[in-house]
Amino acid sequence: QVHSLQELRRSASLATKVFVQRDYSDGTTCQFQTKFPPELESRIERQLFEETVKTLNGFYAEAEKIGGSSYLEGCLACATAYFIFLCMETHYEKVLKKISKYIQDQNEKIYAPRGLLLTDPLERGMRVIEISIYEDRCSSGSSSSGSSSSSSGGGAG
Amino acid sequence: MTPGGGSGPMKDCEYSQISTHSSSSPMESPHKKKKSVPKRKWEVFPGRNKFFCNGRIMMARQTGVFYLTLVLILVTSGLFFAFDCPYLSEKITPAIPAIGGILFFFVMGTLLRTSFSDPGVLPRATPDEAADLERQIDIANGSSSGGYRPPPRTKEVIINGQTVKLKYCFTCKIFRPPRASHCSLCDNCVERFDHHCPWVGNCVGKRNYRFFYMFILSLSFLTVFIFAFVITHVILRSQQTGFLNALKDSPASVLEAVVCFFSVWSIVGLSGFHTYLISSNQTTNEDIKGSWSNKRGKENYNPYSYGNIFTNCCAALCGPLSPSLIDRRGFIQPDTPQLAGPSNGITMYGATQSQSNMAAATPLLQSEPSITSEELTLPGKTSISGPCATLTLGQPTPPSSMPNLTSDSGLTDIIPLKEEHDGHQFLTPEEAPSPPGMLPSGSPITHSHTMHVLSLASQDSLHEDSVRGLVKLSSV
DSSP states (O other): OOOOHHHHHHHEEEEEEEEEEBOOTTSSSOOBOOOOOGGGTTTSOHHHHHHHHHHHHHHHHHHTOOSHHHHHHHHHHHHTTTGGGGTOOOHHHHHHHHHHHHHHHHIIIIIGGGTEEEEOGGGGTTSEEEEEEEEESSSSHHHHHHHHHHHHHHHHO | OOOSSSOSOOSSHHHHOOOSSOOSOGGGTTSOOOSSOOOBGGGGOOSSEEEETTTTEEEESOOHHHHHHHHHHHHHHHHIIIIIHHHHHHHTOTHHHHHHHHHHHHHHHHHHHHHHSOOOEEOOOOHHHHHHHHHHHHHHHTSOOSSSSOOOOEEEEEETTEEEEEEEETTTTEEOOTTOEEETTTTEEETTOOEEETTTTEEEOTTTHHHHHHHHHHHHHHHHHHHHHHHHHHHHHHHHHOHHHHHHHOHHHHHHHHHHHHHHHHHHHHHHHHHHHHHTTOOHHHHHHTTTOGGGOTTOOOTTOOSSHHHHHHHHHHSOOOOOSSOTTSBOOTTSOOOOOOSSSSSOOOOHHHHHHHHHHTHHHHHGGGTSGGGOOOOSOSSOOHHHHHHHHTSSSOTTHHHHHHHHHHHHHHHHHHHHOTTOOOOSTTTSSSOTTOOOTTOOHHHHHHHHHHHHHTTOOOOHHHHHHHHHHHTO
16 A cells, blocks of 8 residues: 555554664764664665665764864954854754755655654654654554554563 | 734733633643743743744853853953053054954853854753663663663774763763763753853853863953053052052053952963863863773773864864754644653653653663763742752762852842743743733642643643554653
């Protein structure tokens, strides 16, 4: 079954959510783990998912890059006692806009047709990439939501 | 019905509220909420912060010392410009008030930036995230190990070859990123937490550290500047009219000299200390705990340092400024999950159906905050003075100033805020309880708890399915 982004909310019901956690091995810079979550095994190709995460990681690395332009921005801001932030958008904010567009793009093209939805990490405090897995209300939703709840209930039992 | 988004005082809304649009909960009717004006996220922020200008400004709860700082700086500088500068600009050079003016401008700008901006607060986990983490922890620990107390929750990561332990924050329901810490005064996890500074009335963390550093640096220069030129002024005058007459002619100079003399030691000292911290890329928190000191072991080193002083300084001061993660002025979407639960069992979000289930499930979690000393979330502003004293003494802040402020500013803070922010939901017992107009004078915490839960029930709009899933997971 192929869904569009708008249809997803209407006709599909939320089955479960998968969270891709942060990867702190490089320090405090914002990077996400590229490990493929097992719940997505049947929903999306591994390579597509990994590419999405790697691209996002690349964006965040670009935003947090310490180099010539960030120094310039920092020194200029300091010289104006940071009043310049009232009227200027920082480099980080510009990259975040790019990220948001990219995620929307990915959702429309790749994830929504597979019944998945990516949430921008910014809305989750940059802690996780939340992937919502939807099931069709009318189709065999009961069986797959049954399996997902059993996998989630197994650990809690 | 007041039209404004929480700006006007709500006088009689609790009587007129029979909303016809949503009948999901019978508990909505006693609640004073307006029909269709969407709330901004700062109004339901779970931490202990104060917001002004409709969410643009964010400060800690206790701001008394911040006002003192402002007054000291403004009065001293004002006296300097009014009484010393005319004489000095005439006698020596008009560059003196000009430079003084620039320094003053810099000090005020950085002070206000430090005090009003988000220090890097980490938003609390959504219920789904929290449940997912709980599940993973349970799997990792192999089901609940005996007894009521769950095992301590830590994760280890290797950063640049150094093993770093990530702790689980019971209040925010997240694993804290490296260098983050939970501020008990503000009840928030803050990224790259340095310390909570009462002088600026805010935490100092990742997002406002550079403002703080520039503030104390420029304040050092300003203090030294004023001190030096006040002395010069008095000396020059004494050469003309004698020392005592000079003091009589400009009494303001005496006051300025005294203030500057006492400030200069602490502020210059603090600037020096933070210069050292920046050059070694450490936070005050890490330095005090000795996290990266050689005394812990030869293998212990700071994994975040870039190796040389110059890069460390540049990274701290001129690096990119990350955005605020809490989106204070955003509107609450009807279908986004609200933030996860109880700090100490009293502040709770949750659908009305799941209230009882979550209440049943959370006793486990409620007992936890009392275990870890840094998760002190019992607010000190009720009539109980015991917790107040213990809360404040544990902080690296001047203890003498804190207890006075908490008891004095407690009630005075509550009253005006209740009148200004009708829709402003404080999520701590001393302020949550009642519709406006009712003073919480000595109301027991349980009473405020039930009122608080009732008033929050209608705000929640968790997606139905995810709520059910959450209830299943949390009712373990």
